[in-house]
Every structure is written in C-alpha cells, then in structure tokens.
Amino acid sequence: xxxxxxxxxxxxxTSINSQNRIIIRILGQSxxxxxxxxxxxxxxxxxxxINKIHILSDSLFAxxxxxxxxxxxxxxSHNFSKFRINEASxxxxxxxxxxxxxxxIPIVSVFYMMPEHSFEDEDxxxxxxxxxxxxxxxxxxxxxxxxxxxxxxxxxxTTYANSFYDNIDLDSERGQLILKLLExxxxxxxxxxxxxxxxxxxxxxxxxxxYELN
Amino acid sequence: xNLRHVLFLFTFLFFYLxxxxxxxxxxxxxxxxxxxxxANKAKVVLTISExxxxxxxxxxxxxxxxxxxxxxxxKLSKMGITESDLKLSIQNRYNNRQISKRYSxxxxxxxxxxxxxxxxxxxxxxxxxxxxxxIDENLExxxxxxxxxxxxxxxxxICDEIGMEVGDILxxxxxxxxxxxxxxxxxxxxxIKSYKVAxxxxxxx
Numbered sequence: 001x002x003x004x005x006x007x008x009x010x011x012x013x014t015s016i017n018s019q020n021r022i023i024i025r026i027l028g029q030s031x032x033x034x035x036x037x038x039x040x041x042x043x044x045x046x047x048x049x050i051n052k053i054h055i056l057s058d059s060l061f062a063x064x065x066x067x068x069x070x071x072x073x074x075x076x077s078h079n080f081s082k083f084r085i086n087e088a089s090x091x092x093x094x095x096x097x098x099x100x101x102x103x104x105i106p107i108v109s110v111f112y113m114m115p116e117h118s119f120e121d122e123d124x125x126x127x128x129x130x131x132x133x134x135x136x137x138x139x140x141x142x143x144x145x146x147x148x149x150x151x152x153x154x155x156x157x158t159t160y161a162n163s164f165y166d167n168i169d170l171d172s173e174r175g176q177l178i179l180k181l182l183e184x185x186x187x188x189x190x191x192x193x194x195x196x197x198x199x200x201x202x203x204x205x206x207x208x209x210x211y212e213l214n
Numbered sequence: 215x216n217l218r219h220v221l222f223l224f225t226f227l228f229f230y231l232x233x234x235x236x237x238x239x240x241x242x243x244x245x246x247x248x249x250x251x252x253a254n255k256a257k258v259v260l261t262i263s264e265x266x267x268x269x270x271x272x273x274x275x276x277x278x279x280x281x282x283x284x285x286x287x288x289k290l291s292k293m294g295i296t297e298s299d300l301k302l303s304i305q306n307r308y309n310n311r312q313i314s315k316r317y318s319x320x321x322x323x324x325x326x327x328x329x330x331x332x333x334x335x336x337x338x339x340x341x342x343x344x345x346x347x348x349i350d351e352n353l354e355x356x357x358x359x360x361x362x363x364x365x366x367x368x369x370x371x372i373c374d375e376i377g378m379e380v381g382d383i384l385x386x387x388x389x390x391x392x393x394x395x396x397x398x399x400x401x402x403x404x405x406i407k408s409y410k411v412a413x414x415x416x417x418x419x
Binding site: 073075076077078117119120122123126127130131150151152153154155156157192193207 | 238239240241242243244246247248258326327329330331333334338339340341342364367368371372375376378389403406408412417419
C-alpha cells in the first residue's frame, strides 16, 4: 500500500512539474563575412616570349613590390607557360596590370585569394550563435511570462536546419537523389577553397540550443 | 515480489524515463579537419592527328595518321608507356577533313612534365584529370584525431561561455570521411580532403 502511495505521488508530481515546464529548441545563428586577403592574376605567355616574364619580374623588383610571377603547372600546352601573381595592395595590383599591358603579356584571369579557413575562428562564431539563441529564448520566455531555467542541450549538427529541407521528403527517391547531389557537391570543398571570383564570401554558423522554461 | 509490484515498478520506470528523456543533458559538436593533398596520378587524353602539308608554313610536313600514331607510340615508349596503355576514347575521323583520334592513359603525376614535353603538332594533350587515391590509413587517422581535438576545443569554448563543463564522450559519429578505395578525379592537381565527426559530450552544470 505504501509503495502504491509513493508511486502515485511521484506520478502526480511528475505530471504537475511537466505541465509547468516548457521546452523550446532554438536555432542560433551568427552571420559573418570573409574578405579577400589578396588579389591574383593569371598570365599566359608563349614559351618563345618568356623573357617578358623576366622583364616583368625585374620591373616589380625595381618598384619594390614583393610579388613575383610564379610558374603554374600547365601541361596542356607545350607552347605556352602560365604564371600567377598575388598582390595584396589594390594599387600595386593595378600597376602590375598596367605593366603586363605595356609588355603585351596576356592576363587570362583575375580573381581573389580568400584567407585560410580557420576552425579555431569557428569557436567565436559558435559562441555568437549561442548568444543569438539565448536572446531569442529570453524574448520567447518573456512573451510567455516564463523564465529560462537552464540549457538542456546544445547541438552543433544543423545539417537539416535550413528551411530548404522542409520541402523535401528526405526518405523519398527524389529526396535521396538531392542528398546525394549535395554530398557530391560538398566534396568540392568550396568553403576551404582559397581562390574566389568574389571579393567577399558570406557564411553563417548555426547551433541548435534547447532550453527549459519555468 | 508479486505481479502488482512489478506493474508499479514498470509504471514508475516509464514516467521516470519519459521525464529524463526531455531532460537529456548533452552537447553535440561537429569537429572538422582538413588537409591539402597532391595528386598521385593523372588521367590524360591525348589527341593523335594526321598532318597535312601547309603551304604557308615552311617546315610543315605531311604525315598520315598511321605515321603520326607510330611516331607517338615511339615517343611514349621512351617513357615506359606501351601501346596497350592507350585506350581509344573518342573517334573523330572527319574533323576538318583530318583524321584524329583520342586516347586516354593513366600515368604517375610526376611523369606529367615529361609527357607534356613530348607534345608536337601530331600528338597533343587534350585533357587532364588529376587522380587522388585516398587509401592512406595514416591520413585518415591523422584527420580523425584532428577533428576530435577540434570538437573538444569548440565544446569547451561553448561551455565556458555558459558556465558549464564538458563531460564524458557519449557518442561519436563520423559524418564525412570518404576514405578506403575511393579514387577522386579533379581538374586541379591539389585537393583539400576534409573530415567531419559529430561528438556528443555530457553537459555538466
């Protein structure tokens, strides 16, 4: 009989407690922008005109520029060679382009070099995402006349958090095909690629945070 | 213990587990690692074409396709490439009224420069795909350890922010690896191989 009473009281207290508790799960987000750290140009010259590159190197040295044309592996043509120049200063980069033009060295492409992606920097983004979730939780709690009691759990795996996935049945054949396609695309490691056609790269760090309100 | 006691016990356990499930205390962190790899091999598509004499080019010589092919095989053999290594990929006999055939072959990356230097008007490199073999167990170990350390560091940074502590590891899930027998082909001769692992830690107040 005593055991029965204890169990009944436990069940009732648990039910009352869970009625007062509200669990909310919030996606915290931190947006960031990575800026290019350098400008790059690709030059392509005939092997018979390779001395133009030597003249360009001498000119850059005379101007006091640290950038030098670096040979790039290009096995597709035996008549041409490719060179790459990286220069952080836009003014200097512009001057180098003028020099190339004067020396009749064709510039094949111009692009940007992004900074090396640092996983340590992601710690800061994760903390900012957590703060964002905290402030969202407080707003909701205030609206419900509740208080944020504690954080129950934090989940860094936000693969399917994007609303893009809401309209996809991931178990269907089409859904699986889309996931496969995304997997293939992700192998290209665009996030880690240093070469970019854009001067800026936008990114977002997201974090699921589950709170208990009371 | 009679049946009534067992029933009470199960009821209690059910409520207890239902309660504890909503109270799960954990922090799951994605640990990342990456390393730049260089190509091991290259798949090259060679174009072997017949040559017709050009009246406007002084040293232009006519060369039948068979002559061009024999010439190419002779040059390639100096690099240790035999005729059987060439695989016919696309035939395009009547391009500009010139017989031209494409052959693919796979060679070691460090032989590419030598092959490039063998090019002439009758034999040209049409396309190159760089191949990366990811069978290196040491690389997988190195990247997985780096990813675990990354997750631990990030978990600590987050827990420090909220005044909590990172507890024991509850679960490890490898999210992205792609090692083993996989062979990746890319247009660049370097590739950034990434490794991703999700680690669940206990969250301690």
